[in-house]
Amino acid sequence: MEKKITVAGFGGQGVMVIGQMLGYASCKAGRNALFLPKYGPEQRGGTANCSVTISDGEIGAPVSRYVDTLIAMNQPSLEKFLGSVRPGGIILLNSSLCRWEGKRTDVRVAEIQADAIALEIGSPKVANIVVIGAYIQLSGALSEQEMLDAIEEKLGKRPELLEMNRKALRTGMERVTLKE
Amino acid sequence: MTKSRDPSALPAGKEGIMERQFLKGNEAVAEAAILAGCRFFAGYPITPQNEIPEYMSRRMPAAGGVFLQGESETASVCMVYGAASVGTLAMTSSSGPGISLKAEGISTLAGACLPAVIVNVMRGGPGLGAIQAAQSDYLHATKALGHGGFRVIVLAPSTVQEAIDLTYKAFGLAVQYRNPVMVLMDGWIGSMMEPVTLPEAKEPVTFSYTGWGAKYFNPSGVGVNVVTSCLLEPEYQELLNIRAGEMYEEWKEKEVLAEEYLLEDAEYVIVAYGTAARAARTAIGELRGKGIRAGMIRPISLYPFPVEHLKRLDRSRVKFLLDTEMTLPVQMMDDIRLAVADAIPVHSCGRSGGVILTNEEIVEAVELAIAKEAR
Numbered sequence: 001m002e003k004k005i006t007v008a009g010f011g012g013q014g015v016m017v018i019g020q021m022l023g024y025a026s027c028k029a030g031r032n033a034l035f036l037p038k039y040g041p042e043q044r045g046g047t048a049n050c051s052v053t054i055s056d057g058e059i060g061a062p063v064s065r066y067v068d069t070l071i072a073m074n075q076p077s078l079e080k081f082l083g084s085v086r087p088g089g090i091i092l093l094n095s096s097l098c099r100w101e102g103k104r105t106d107v108r109v110a111e112i113q114a115d116a117i118a119l120e121i122g123s124p125k126v127a128n129i130v131v132i133g134a135y136i137q138l139s140g141a142l143s144e145q146e147m148l149d150a151i152e153e154k155l156g157k158r159p160e161l162l163e164m165n166r167k168a169l170r171t172g173m174e175r176v177t178l179k180e
Numbered sequence: 181m182t183k184s185r186d187p188s189a190l191p192a193g194k195e196g197i198m199e200r201q202f203l204k205g206n207e208a209v210a211e212a213a214i215l216a217g218c219r220f221f222a223g224y225p226i227t228p229q230n231e232i233p234e235y236m237s238r239r240m241p242a243a244g245g246v247f248l249q250g251e252s253e254t255a256s257v258c259m260v261y262g263a264a265s266v267g268t269l270a271m272t273s274s275s276g277p278g279i280s281l282k283a284e285g286i287s288t289l290a291g292a293c294l295p296a297v298i299v300n301v302m303r304g305g306p307g308l309g310a311i312q313a314a315q316s317d318y319l320h321a322t323k324a325l326g327h328g329g330f331r332v333i334v335l336a337p338s339t340v341q342e343a344i345d346l347t348y349k350a351f352g353l354a355v356q357y358r359n360p361v362m363v364l365m366d367g368w369i370g371s372m373m374e375p376v377t378l379p380e381a382k383e384p385v386t387f388s389y390t391g392w393g394a395k396y397f398n399p400s401g402v403g404v405n406v407v408t409s410c411l412l413e414p415e416y417q418e419l420l421n422i423r424a425g426e427m428y429e430e431w432k433e434k435e436v437l438a439e440e441y442l443l444e445d446a447e448y449v450i451v452a453y454g455t456a457a458r459a460a461r462t463a464i465g466e467l468r469g470k471g472i473r474a475g476m477i478r479p480i481s482l483y484p485f486p487v488e489h490l491k492r493l494d495r496s497r498v499k500f501l502l503d504t505e506m507t508l509p510v511q512m513m514d515d516i517r518l519a520v521a522d523a524i525p526v527h528s529c530g531r532s533g534g535v536i537l538t539n540e541e542i543v544e545a546v547e548l549a550i551a552k553e554a555r
Binding site: 020059065 | 373461
């Protein structure tokens with residue numbers, strides 16, 4: 001099993017954290033993982049994207065022309081990477097900030113209202129954790145517990161933070177929907 | 181400035197050893213240097229290697245060593261010269277344009293017979309080039325890192341684990357041969373994160389300059405503790421050059437490192453190092469899936485170059501070699517052609533300027549070369 005994922009959005013949306021957390025959790029769960037950030041010289045407001053590979057075997061190419069999954073945090077990222085998803089792959093949209101215009105019919109499309117859910121939970125900062133929840137639900141790449149272990153280790157053990165992250169992950173898993 | 185992490189929480193603790201961790205290439209290289217006994221680091225910021233000095237700035241003082249951000253690249257490499265002169269394992273790091281600025285200092289280290297490790301995390305060139313990753317400094321690293329006709333051992337990792345292992349090894353080689361050693365990685369290896377296991381912490385060695393070094397080629401210099409790369413007397417300078425030449429020949433016997441991947445039945449052999457070799461590995465799997473027997477020679481030591489690995493290829497079976505690099509025009513071509521003495525055709529494949537090379541592009545390049553050879 002090898003899964004290649006592109007995560008893309010604005011700088012500041014926690015795009016790199018999504019990628020890193022998937023990597024940390026896979027490493028902790030005894031799998032191979034590769035996280036490769038890609039950004040330009042800008043700090044905030046620019047675009048950011050990263051590649052993640054999760055594998056049971058040795059990982060070769062860090063980046064391929066086609067990925068299994070695109071996680072698009074905003075509309076420009078969706079447009080930019082739309083063509084890089086392999087036929088039969090998954091596009092996971094943050095539907096708080098992007099709209100599916102049906103430009104491809106050979107991929108599965110899933111939606112999660114990441115920003116709206118994050119606000120509901122109490123902090124706009126956890127929108128990326130909501131998306132992680134949606135991704136693991138869709139792909140089955142990692143279990144909820146494997147993800148939580150990594151989140152606890154890397155994103156803080158303070159009870160109120162942990163509780164919020166736990167809730168964000170669970171809600172992401174529950175509320176992700178596949179479009180017909 | 182961001183809040184520093186607690187240095188004691190960093191991975192060198194006794195419990196940390198052998199535990200699998202998810203580390204970024206640049207940080208892993210910095211930690212490997214400290215575990216190898218490096219106790220002095222000087223550098224100057226440049227993308228894509230900034231995590232090395234950033235990591236060193238908080239970790240080195242905790243390890244009892246010295247971190248210095250120099251006022252320039254030139255100053256930093258000269259500080260490394262100073263640290264090595266008093267017997268401390270020292271390192272500096274930079275990327276292409278910064279390595280050019282360090283050229284004088286690296287030549288001086290070699291001229292004075294001082295050990296040090298220099299890390300080049302390559303980006304697109306020439307000039308200031310692009311900040312994204314590339315493999316643009318092969319020729320600079322392997323042929324002339326500075327003036328004067330000296331060589332250094334050049335080690336090129338293709339995974340984060342290998343970046344750790346080779347950096348760790350580089351310090352041993354530097355002390356053994358009393359010569360600078362270069363770790364040449366591309367920016368992708370520097371910025372990617374992968375699971376790794378760190379080696380054991382070595383006690384920092386200190387070495388004495390007295391009794392060896394450039395000055396000792398002059399008999400009147402024996403017993404004088406002078407560190408210099410300036411001998412003035414031509415005969416003594418020539419002695420140093422001859423001894424250096426013998427050392428480079430010794431490296432060709434003892435220090436060549438290369439991986440042979442699926443060569444047993446290979447008809448098409450890719451030659452690639454670093455990130456390009458990773459993309460090639462995936463491409464080889466895809467080519468073999470189509471019934472195309474591809475394999476790879478992956479130079480790990482770029483200098484000394486794995487000439488024998490190429491020489492012993494079965495010339496009746498191997499139809500061509502594909503020099504695959506993330507730089508255009510490709511730079512290993514001359515070394516490959518010399519090794520096979522034009523008995524096997526050599527094609528090339530690459531991307532440049534910071535554009536990453538994908539496995540699909542390598543598959544297409546092999547198929548194109550097959551079509552060309554069939555004509």
